[in-house]
Amino acid sequence: MYRVGVLHSHPLIAWAVDRALATVPDLQVSVLDPVGPDRAAEPAAAPPFDVLVTDHASTAGKQLAARVLLMCPARPVALGADEYLHDRSSPDDLIRAVHGAALKVRSSAGAVPARGALSPREQQVLDFIAAGLTHAQTARRLGISQHTVDTHVKRIRAKLGVGNKAEMVRLALARGTRALAVTAAGSH
Numbered sequence: 001m002y003r004v005g006v007l008h009s010h011p012l013i014a015w016a017v018d019r020a021l022a023t024v025p026d027l028q029v030s031v032l033d034p035v036g037p038d039r040a041a042e043p044a045a046a047p048p049f050d051v052l053v054t055d056h057a058s059t060a061g062k063q064l065a066a067r068v069l070l071m072c073p074a075r076p077v078a079l080g081a082d083e084y085l086h087d088r089s090s091p092d093d094l095i096r097a098v099h100g101a102a103l104k105v106r107s108s109a110g111a112v113p114a115r116g117a118l119s120p121r122e123q124q125v126l127d128f129i130a131a132g133l134t135h136a137q138t139a140r141r142l143g144i145s146q147h148t149v150d151t152h153v154k155r156i157r158a159k160l161g162v163g164n165k166a167e168m169v170r171l172a173l174a175r176g177t178r179a180l181a182v183t184a185a186g187s188h
Contacts, residue, residue, distance in 0.1 A: 020091035
C-alpha cells in the first residue's frame with residue numbers, strides 16, 4: 001500500500017486527483033488542506049507520505065513525502081520537486097506517475113525493486129499473464145513447464161511487493177506492460 005498526499009491550491013483539482021487515485025486499490029490517498037498564502041501545509045499535522053502530488057514545489061513538500069510529484073502547466077525549474085506531470089495529463093498518466101514515484105521510494109528503501117529488476121523471462125511471463133493468458137497457455141507460448149510459470153509468478157509477485165495475481169496484473173497494466181502487444185500477436 002502506497003500512501004499518497006494531495007496538496008493543491010485549487011480544491012476542485014485536488015478532489016479530481018483524489019477521485020482518480022481512489023480507483024487504484026494499492027493507493028491510500030489523503031487530501032491535505034493548503035494553509036496560508038504560500039500554500040505550505042503544516043508538516044507536523046500531516047502523516048508521512050510516499051508521494052505528494054502538488055502544484056507548488058517547496059521545501060515543505062520534502063517534509064511531507066519521500067517523493068514530490070509536481071503538477072503544473074509547464075515543466076518548471078523548481079527546487080523540491082522530484083517528478084513532473086503536466087496538469088492536463090490523463091488520469092492514467094497520473095496513476096502511472098504516482099506508481100512510478102512510489103516504486104522509486106520503495107526501491108530506494110530496498111522494499112520493492114524497480115521495473116528493471118524483473119528478469120527478461122519474468123517480464124515475458126508478466127506480459128502474458130497481464131494479457132489474460134492462463135499459466136498453461138503462457139507455458140506453451142514460452143516452451144516451458146506450467147510449474148516454471150508458477151515459480152516465475154511467485155517471484156514476480158515478491159519483487160513487485162503485491163499479495164495476489166490480480167494486484168500483480170493491475171500494477172503491470174498501470175506500469176505500462178506490453179500486454180496489449182502480446183494479445184495483438186494472436187493466440188495459439
